[in-house]
Amino acid sequence: MLDVRRMRVLREVAARGSFSAAAEALSFTQSAVSQQVAALEREAGAVLVERSARGVRLTEAGEAVVRHADSILAKLSEAEAELEAIAGLRGGRLRMAAFESAAATIMPVAISRFAEQHPGVELSLSLHEPEDAVAALKAGDIDLAVTFGSGKREDRGADGVTHHHLLEDPMYLVLAEDHPLARKRGVRLADLASEPWIGGAPDCECNRLISAACNRFGFEPRIAFETDDYAAVQGFVAAGVGVSLIAELGLRTIRDDIVVRPLGRDTPCRQIFATALDGYRSPATVAMLDLLREVGVTHAARRPVLELVS
Amino acid sequence: MLDVRRMRVLREVAARGSFSAAAEALSFTQSAVSQQVAALEREAGAVLVERSARGVRLTEAGEAVVRHADSILAKLSEAEAELEAIAGLRGGRLRMAAFESAAATIMPVAISRFAEQHPGVELSLSLHEPEDAVAALKAGDIDLAVTFGSGKREDRGADGVTHHHLLEDPMYLVLAEDHPLARKRGVRLADLASEPWIGGAPDCECNRLISAACNRFGFEPRIAFETDDYAAVQGFVAAGVGVSLIAELGLRTIRDDIVVRPLGRDTPCRQIFATALDGYRSPATVAMLDLLREVGVTHAARRPVLELVS
DNA sequence: GGCTGGCATAAGTGCGACTGATGCTCGGTG
């Protein structure tokens, strides 16, 4: 195979018109250039350079090699530029996934800020509930996921992913406006032991959050209906099918025929994480992780929904 | 600069999914592949491969490198193919020059046969009198010239070109049909000492041939008119401006108002050569040289004009 | 005819690439 380093030498020879001049330009000795060109001719199986007393001239084969050398060396520079762009966040891509309420709240903020700081990076966001998101991470389909869970686990998970805590997301009780408890002040979870509940999708982290919260008050919630869309949950609650817990991030829009009640000291909190694979992380991933943490802190500082309903 | 050999290793790693498999495919040890990839990562300034317990996966930067590696390696194969094509006469070019009467006679035969044998080679022919042709050779504008001269010089010229003898081109006396000597049998050059002559262009090899021939018979021809086109010479002769000598190759077409007379043992001959630079010659040049020699022999074997007019 | 500019060649040296051996980690398994 033709050696690209040698092709570079030949190109310099062609440009300068002599071995000596090329050697000087490349900071080699004339001897080295002579040997390299000879080796290249051996590889090529053809005479590439016509030697004459005053400098050299390329043969047709030599011209062909130089022509290709130009294009190959250009491609090499291109590759180097692309690497630099990726490392310097002036290029590359970042594929993310988030669950619905995060995708509607913190992600737009984070994405807009990231795009502003690093306009060259191509961003994409898909909707995935935590379980799917982690699977997508492991499959290499995405680089970063925003997930939630009940425990505050900053730990390096044994399964190759690490959850980086972003913020706490307090959950609120939602009732139909004509529910008997809708007017009561200081409702507690224990008051709702016998109510039918609206849950998240089956076998979903969301459901486990509700169960865990109720369990702490000594009862297992009876799930009357399951849906993974907070808007749908609000619909079912409004229709009187049951009551539910909705996290703050899911309460950006609140129907006017339901009431939202804080649970005071009992308030269960879901924990929001940025989740990424352990080991190598692209510069874009690292930058977005930092940014998400920052957005999380900012978000925690002001609690619009809490003020609104308490 | 990124090393193309290492990029090739990375590409194999990407294709096989593990260092070990790539090593086997490349007939290396796993250790070598590991070291090469590590070195490439140092050059690139970025992690290119995510190592895991079961094989490896490329990072985004790694994918970028492999993408470029593909295109670079493709270009390399292309270059190799082109070299092979040039060496095997399946490509490349051959630029030739010939004087007018050769371009009208032996060159069409040679070119047509060459094109048949080596259809991939791009052929071109330009018209140059010997002096210009040799200059063009030295300037590198052409690869091969067909020239003529008076002496039979196969020698390696001191000026860096070699003339390869192709054939002898006998010269004939041409007279207006109403010329007093037109009917005389056995005309000799000495009979024409006082005639006005039509010569070639000033300071042209062609003129020197006429002078040299006349000198041998003890007179210096008086040049009445000079032109480098044999058709024009025939015109002037027909008009009675003077007499001239025209070589056989220039007598493919003969006006009907002139007569052509052989000079028997006195016949001067111009020598036709294929002329090329010493030193490196492309495969196409060598092949055409051989072919021209062959055409020269064939041409010498049958002498249409000689038979026609003697 | 010596001088100069330019390429080739020979011998020596140092770096880098590859090998072989070994250690480490992770995931699967009895």
Next chain:
DNA sequence: CACCGAGCATCAGTCGCACTTATGCCAGCC
């Protein structure tokens, strides 16, 4: 749970290649 195997990293050693220095050779030029 301890073991095992697949796979990568690392180390030391060897070998080859690329470059340098030194020299020779050739051609053009004053």
